[in-house]
Amino acid sequence: DRHGLEKVKSSGDSYMVVSGVPxxxxxxxxxxxxxxxxxxxxxxxxxxxxxxxxxxxxxxAAGPVVAG
Structure with a gap:
């Protein structure tokens, strides 16, 4: 997308994106x-x-990400 962000999930009325990943x-x-x-x-x-x-x-929020 034009912002270069990564969608993590959308659920109901929420939308979560991350930046700088991967x-x-x-x-x-x-x-x-x-x-x-x-x-x-x-x-x-x-x-x-x-x-x-x-x-x-x-x-x-900003900081390290741990996922898995």
């Missing part, structure tokens, strides 16, 4: 931040069926 990259945090801001902008004007803002939570 190939390390020096701008991994910036790439995640750009995606987060893009998602926030995309849903900023969305409303639910009663006209309320659609809630959005974005979390980011």
């Amino acid at each position: 190939i390390p990259r020096p701008d991994h945090l910036e790439a995640l931040a750009h995606l987060a801001l893009e998602i926030a902008a995309a849903v900023a004007d969305l409303k639910d069926s009663q006209g309320r803002d659609v809630p959005l939570r974005i979390g980011m």
